Amino acid sequence: MRRKDREMSAEFGLQVIDQAEYGVLAAADPASDRPYAVPLSLVRRGQTLYFHSARAGTKVDLLKDGTPVRIVFVAKAAVPGLYEPQEARDLLEGGKGTSFVTSKVFTTEYSSAIVTGTIRIVEVNEDRDSEYSLALEAVCAKYVPDMMEFFELALDSAYSTTKVFAVDIEEIKAKRKKFDDNKEELKWQKD
Numbered sequence: 001m002r003r004k005d006r007e008m009s010a011e012f013g014l015q016v017i018d019q020a021e022y023g024v025l026a027a028a029d030p031a032s033d034r035p036y037a038v039p040l041s042l043v044r045r046g047q048t049l050y051f052h053s054a055r056a057g058t059k060v061d062l063l064k065d066g067t068p069v070r071i072v073f074v075a076k077a078a079v080p081g082l083y084e085p086q087e088a089r090d091l092l093e094g095g096k097g098t099s100f101v102t103s104k105v106f107t108t109e110y111s112s113a114i115v116t117g118t119i120r121i122v123e124v125n126e127d128r129d130s131e132y133s134l135a136l137e138a139v140c141a142k143y144v145p146d147m148m149e150f151f152e153l154a155l156d157s158a159y160s161t162t163k164v165f166a167v168d169i170e171e172i173k174a175k176r177k178k179f180d181d182n183k184e185e186l187k188w189q190k191d
Helices: 010-019 058-062 085-093 098-105 131-143 145-161
Strands: 023-029 034-040 043-045 048-054 068-078 109-122 162-177
Touching: 010 043, 010 068, 010 109, 010 162, 034 058, 043 131, 048 058, 048 109, 048 131, 085 098, 109 131, 131 145, 131 162, 145 162
Parallel strands: none
Antiparallel strands: 023 034, 023 068, 043 048, 048 162, 068 109, 109 162
16 A cells, blocks of 8 residues: 555454445456456454355356455545635645645545455255345345345245355555645544
8 A cells, every 4th residue: 555644454444334335346358358346235243244146147257156256345435625625725825835726725535444365155945044144134234234034934935046255355445535624635543
C-alpha cells in the first residue's frame, strides 16, 4: 500500500465488510482472457465471507473450489465539503497553494477493504445447523432482517435452487481517508 498513513488495521477492515452494502468480487476468466468482476451481497461470519447465487450461470461456471479471488468493499465514500467556495478562494488568496485545492477541496472521504482469498463451494446440507443453512441465514439477516420470520420457508426452497460460496479470508488490507472537525486529515495513528 503506497499511502501507509491511510492504512488501517485488519479489525477495521472487518468493520468495513460488515458495514458495506455489497462487495465486488474479481477473478481471472481464462475462457475470455479478461478479468471477471461482479457485485455481490456478501456477509461475514468470523473470518469467512459468504454469498449465494443461482445454481447455473457465468458465476457458477467460473467460480470453482480453489479459484483465487479478490473482493473490494467500500463502506463509505463521500465528498466531505470542507469549504464553501468563498472560503476556498480566501485561503488561496491568503497563500494556500494548489496542493490545498487537490487535498482539501477535490477530495473524497472513504473507508475500504480488500480481501484476498480462495473460493470454497459450500455443499447443500439440509441440517438446520449446517454451514449452508447458517450462511444463508446470515445473508438474509443482513439484507432483510425484518423478514426473518419467513426464513425457514425460503430455506426449504433454497436447497434445490441456491448455491452458496465461501471465501476464507487469507489477507485483508484496509484503508481510510477521513477529516476531523479542524479539517485536518486523520491518520490512523492519531485516533
